[in-house]
Amino acid sequence: MMKILLVEDEKELAGSVRDFLEKEQFLVETAGTFRQGLEKAAAYEYDCILLDITLPGGSGIDILRSLKDMQAKANVIIISARDSLDDKLTGLSLGADDYLTKPFHLAELNARIKAVIRRNRQQGDEMLTAGNLQLNLSNRSLKVGDDEVQLFRKEFDILYYLLVNKNRLVTKSALAEHVWGDHYEDADNLDFVYYQIKNLRKKLSGADVQINSSYGVGYILKAL
Amino acid sequence: MNLFSQTFKYLFVSIFFIISIWSVILYYNLLYEIYDSIDDGLDNYKLLILQKADAEPATLLKTTFDESNYAIRPVAREKALTIRDTYQDTLMYMPFENDLEPVRMLTTAFFQSGSYYELKIISSMVEEDDLINNLFWSVVALFLILIMSILTVSNVVLKRIWQPFYRLLNHLRAFRLESGHDMPAIRTDTKEFQELNQAIEVLISNSRQAYENQKRFTENAAHELQTPLATIIHYLELLLENGSLRSEDVQKIAKVLQMTEKLSKMNKSLLLLTKIENRQFPTAEEVDFERIIRQNADVLSDLAAFRNKEIPITVSGRFVHPMDSGLAGILVDNLIKNAIVHSKNGNTIGIEVFEGGFSVKNTGDSLPLDKEQILSRFYKSSESGSGMGLGLALVEAICRIGGLSISYEYDKGHLFKISKK
Numbered sequence: 154m155m156k157i158l159l160v161e162d163e164k165e166l167a168g169s170v171r172d173f174l175e176k177e178q179f180l181v182e183t184a185g186t187f188r189q190g191l192e193k194a195a196a197y198e199y200d201c202i203l204l205d206i207t208l209p210g211g212s213g214i215d216i217l218r219s220l221k222d223m224q225a226k227a228n229v230i231i232i233s234a235r236d237s238l239d240d241k242l243t244g245l246s247l248g249a250d251d252y253l254t255k256p257f258h259l260a261e262l263n264a265r266i267k268a269v270i271r272r273n274r275q276q277g278d279e280m281l282t283a284g285n286l287q288l289n290l291s292n293r294s295l296k297v298g299d300d301e302v303q304l305f306r307k308e309f310d311i312l313y314y315l316l317v318n319k320n321r322l323v324t325k326s327a328l329a330e331h332v333w334g335d336h337y338e339d340a341d342n343l344d345f346v347y348y349q350i351k352n353l354r355k356k357l358s359g360a361d362v363q364i365n366s367s368y369g370v371g372y373i374l375k376a377l
Numbered sequence: 378m379n380l381f382s383q384t385f386k387y388l389f390v391s392i393f394f395i396i397s398i399w400s401v402i403l404y405y406n407l408l409y410e411i412y413d414s415i416d417d418g419l420d421n422y423k424l425l426i427l428q429k430a431d432a433e434p435a436t437l438l439k440t441t442f443d444e445s446n447y448a449i450r451p452v453a454r455e456k457a458l459t460i461r462d463t464y465q466d467t468l469m470y471m472p473f474e475n476d477l478e479p480v481r482m483l484t485t486a487f488f489q490s491g492s493y494y495e496l497k498i499i500s501s502m503v504e505e506d507d508l509i510n511n512l513f514w515s516v517v518a519l520f521l522i523l524i525m526s527i528l529t530v531s532n533v534v535l536k537r538i539w540q541p542f543y544r545l546l547n548h549l550r551a552f553r554l555e556s557g558h559d560m561p562a563i564r565t566d567t568k569e570f571q572e573l574n575q576a577i578e579v580l581i582s583n584s585r586q587a588y589e590n591q592k593r594f595t596e597n598a599a600h601e602l603q604t605p606l607a608t609i610i611h612y613l614e615l616l617l618e619n620g621s622l623r624s625e626d627v628q629k630i631a632k633v634l635q636m637t638e639k640l641s642k643m644n645k646s647l648l649l650l651t652k653i654e655n656r657q658f659p660t661a662e663e664v665d666f667e668r669i670i671r672q673n674a675d676v677l678s679d680l681a682a683f684r685n686k687e688i689p690i691t692v693s694g695r696f697v698h699p700m701d702s703g704l705a706g707i708l709v710d711n712l713i714k715n716a717i718v719h720s721k722n723g724n725t726i727g728i729e730v731f732e733g734g735f736s737v738k739n740t741g742d743s744l745p746l747d748k749e750q751i752l753s754r755f756y757k758s759s760e761s762g763s764g765m766g767l768g769l770a771l772v773e774a775i776c777r778i779g780g781l782s783i784s785y786e787y788d789k790g791h792l793f794k795i796s797k798k
Contacts, residue, residue, distance in 0.1 A: 163604045169611030176618075234603040236645070256607030256641050259614050307679065322618045324631075326638050333676065335710075345683035368624055370617055370631040 155200040155270065159183045160190035160216065161232065162208050166255075170203070173259040174266075176321070187211030194220055199227050201266050204249070206233040206240060214240075217247045228269040232257070258327035264317045281316045284361035284376045288316055297360040307332055308353050315364060315374035324371035381535050388527050396523070400516040407512060411505050412481070416464050419483040422447065422498045430489055437494060442469075447498045452486065457493030460486035469499065478503055541565035545574060552581070553656070554588050592655050599648035606641045610634065646767040649707070653774040658701040666696040666705065667730050673709045674728065681717050686726055688713065694732030698797060700779040708775045711768040712737045712793055719791070734796030745787030752783065 157179045161167040164185065171181045182199075184190040187210035194202055194216055202220075206213040217229060230251040231244045241252045250269045253262060271279055271290075279290035287296040293309055295302045304312065310332045315323055325343040332349075350372060354364055361377040378386070426447055430436045442448050452460075462485045468477040479502040486495050544563050552560045560581060563574055613634040617627060652658065667690075674688040681688050698705075716726045720739035727738045752773035776783045776795060786792045 163608065166604055166608045166611065169608055169615060172615055173611065234600040236648070255603040256610050259611050322614070324614060324617070324634065326635070327614075333679070345679055348683050349679065367617070368627040368631065370627060370634075 154178060154180050156180045156182070156198070157266070158190075158193055158197070158199040158202045158227075160194070160203065160208065160213060161205045162186065163205075170259070170262065173263070177263060179266075185209075187213075187216065191216050191219060194225070194227065195223060198225075200270050201228045201230060203262075203266075204229055204231050206231060206235065206244075214243060214247065217244065217249055221248045226273075228273055230262075230265055230269060232262075258324065258330065260314070260318045260321065260323045260327045261331055263321070264314060264331070267317050281313065283316055283319055283374070286316075286357070286360045286362050288313060297357065300359065302356050304353075304356065307349055308356065311349055311353055312357075315372060319374055319376070322367050322371050322373050328372065380539060381532060384531055384535060385528060388531065389524060392520070392523060392527065396516065396520045400513075403516070404509070404512060408509065411508070412464070415481045415500050415502070415505070416483070419464065419481065419498050419500055422500075423483060423485060423496065426496060426498065427487060427489075430487075434490065437489065437492075442497075442499065446500065447496060450495050450497075452493050452495045454493050457486040457488070457495065460484065460495060466502070471501070471503075479506055538567065541567060541570045542573070545570070545577070549577065554581070554584055588655075592651075592657075595651040595655075596648065599644055599651070602644050603641070606637060606644065609637050610641070613637065643767065646771060650767065650771055650774055653704065653771070653778060656778055658704055658778070660701050661699040662702055663697050664700055664702050664705040666698065666709070666735055667692055669702070669705050669709050670713075670728055670730060670735065673706065673713055677710070677713050677717060680714070681726065684717060684720075685722065686717065686720065686724075688717075688726055688728060690728045690730065692730045694730065696730055696733055696735055698779070698781065700781075704775045704779060708772055708779075708795070711772050712795075715768055715772075715793075716791075724790070734794060736792055736794040738790050738792040740790035746785065746791065748785055751785055 155178075157174060159167055159170055159174075159181055161170070161183065162185050167183045167185070171183060174181045182193060182197075184193050187208040190204070190208060190213070191211075204213040204216060213231065213233075217231075220227060220229065229249045230253055231240075231249045232253045232255060233240060233244075234255045236254045244252055250272070251265050253265060278292070281288040281290065285298045288294075288309075289296070290313070293304075295304050295309070295312065311328060314328060314331050325346045329343050329346050332346075350364060350366075357364070363375050363377055365373045365375060367373055426436070426449075430449070437449055437451075439445070440448055440450050462483065464481060464483055467480055467482050469480045469482075470476070471478040480499045481502055482500075483498045484495065485498075486493060488494075541563050548560050548563065560577070562578075563570070565571060565574070613630055616622070616630055617634070622630070670690060674690060678688060713726075713728070716737050716739040720726055720741055724740045727740075729736045729738075752769050772793075773783060775781075780798050781795050782798045784794045784796075786794065
């Protein structure tokens with residue numbers, strides 16, 4: 154079981170993230186202050202540390218610095234309310250693996266955590282599988298059974314996102330934000346997502362996975 | 378009117394009046410003195426002539442001026458008694474000048490050896506006339522020389538004295554509160570400028586403090602909102618996964634989620650707008666807009682395709698401008714999105730890149746938008762749907778700090794044109 158340390162001072166946010174990650178079968182420990190965070194990060198080994206920057210008692214950047222000094226091999230994802238390039242660059246240069254700006258979607262956090270962990274355990278090609286479906290992340294190709302299926306860039310991104318969040322509800326806006334970034338117009342009209350899903354479903358007709366629509370709110374990918 | 382011409386204007390006017398009044402007084406004073414002296418001379422002559430007439434009675438027969446300056450003529454007693462000593466200016470023919478020349482003439486009467494005589498004595502005023510003439514021109518010359526020298530001296534002096542002021546002015550012009558650099562101090566011995574300098578330093582430090590506070594407040598406020606927003610979004614997402622919800626409840630939760638996400642986006646846009654207006658994007662690099670436009674159009678093509686639209690780009694020139702590339706991206710993205718969202722079925726979108734600018738147009742038979750209002754925050758035309766009205770405000774703010782100008786025109790469609798200032 155994967156162990157995750159969540160260093161976040163806002164209890165409610167920590168609670169929601171914990172809820173979500175436990176459903177993903179992660180073992181989640183939380184730390185609410187700089188001290189706690191530093192102690193736990195130094196004492197135990199985690200597969201991934203989610204690190205807030207503004208903490209009571211100090212800055213998450215300093216925890217990152219100590220981890221680097223100790224040459225600890227934890228994967229760190231910074232979660233910050235600050236969308237500042239300086240913070241990002243400092244964090245990444247101190248060995249953080251990723252940087253996520255609040256507010257984020259839980260599905261996005263899930264995808265980032267899994268990507269970080271996968272990257273560090275990589276042997277050969279990075280693969281995501283579900284049923285007879287094999288998504289090769291290294292050369293961005295898809296195999297259904299033994300057949301190669303051609304995907305457009307955005308179809309690939311959508312399928313990847315749904316596969317990472319397998320059996321979980323991915324809201325349309327989370328999907329739009331992941332695939333289209335900040336470019337999608339506004340939260341009111343996300344019908345263009347459906348357009349892509351429709352094409353993807355056609356291409357996956359031979360696979361034993363299914364993309365279900367959930368009350369028009371989002372999609373769930375399930376293995377049959 | 379600059380300081381120099383202002384000063385000169387007042388100096389000129391006052392000197393003009395002072396010199397004019399002064400020269401009038403001088404003129405009359407001199408004139409009075411000249412007449413006084415001439416008249417005294419004539420009086421003196423009169424005494425000498427009377428003495429001479431007493432000694433040499435032949436003198437009494439000199440009835441014309443001829444070579445001398447007096448003439449005597451017998452008059453009746455009654456007439457003689459009416460004659461008082463009078464001095465008058467008159468003209469007399471002068472052979473030397475071959476013309477009538479001004480003379481001063483004393484007319485008097487005297488009694489000798491039982492007869493009455495009238496005596497006229499003259500004194501030439503040619504010299505005095507010249508003197509007055511000279512005087513007039515001297516005054517004019519004096520006035521001109523005075524003005525010229527004041528002009529020169531004040532020019533030099535003013536420039537020298539006000540030099541610290543102009544340096545201060547240049548520093549102030551170049552000063553940017555948000556750059557964080559202090560204004561270079563100016564060295565001056567003039568007390569007033571030292572005080573001005575101090576006053577400016579105090580003003581700057583106060584403004585900087587207010588600016589920092591305001592910046593921190595807006596940033597912090599927006600940032601503090603992000604965590605609760607994240608929490609709300611997370612719990613709603615978790616709630617949606619709950620299988621035991623009724624369909625209509627799911628719809629309601631989805632609406633709340635949608636609104637929360639909208640709130641979050643609005644918060645982000647406001648934060649960005651604040652950052653732009655606080656000029657927190659000091660980096661400038663040469664941005665090739667054609668590349669940025671192609672990138673953004675590519676990403677937005679899905680959005681357009683869903684609405685059965687294409688985003689054709691025509692290029693007739695290069696548009697490269699030094700600015701923050703991230704902001705350039707936001708600028709282009711917002712304009713294209715705006716065009717896509719606001720064009721209805723059957724309308725077309727067109728982007729044109731030309732030398733020194735680009736334009737984004739979407740055709741439509743809808744009404745022109747309010748030119749004054751369109752770029753302000755939260756402006757919504759009646760027919761625009763769900764946008765939150767910050768997109769074009771962002772565009773405007775980016776243009777303003779990026780040294781670009783934006784114009785809106787309506788010609789069978791909405792046309793936004795961005796160009797170098």
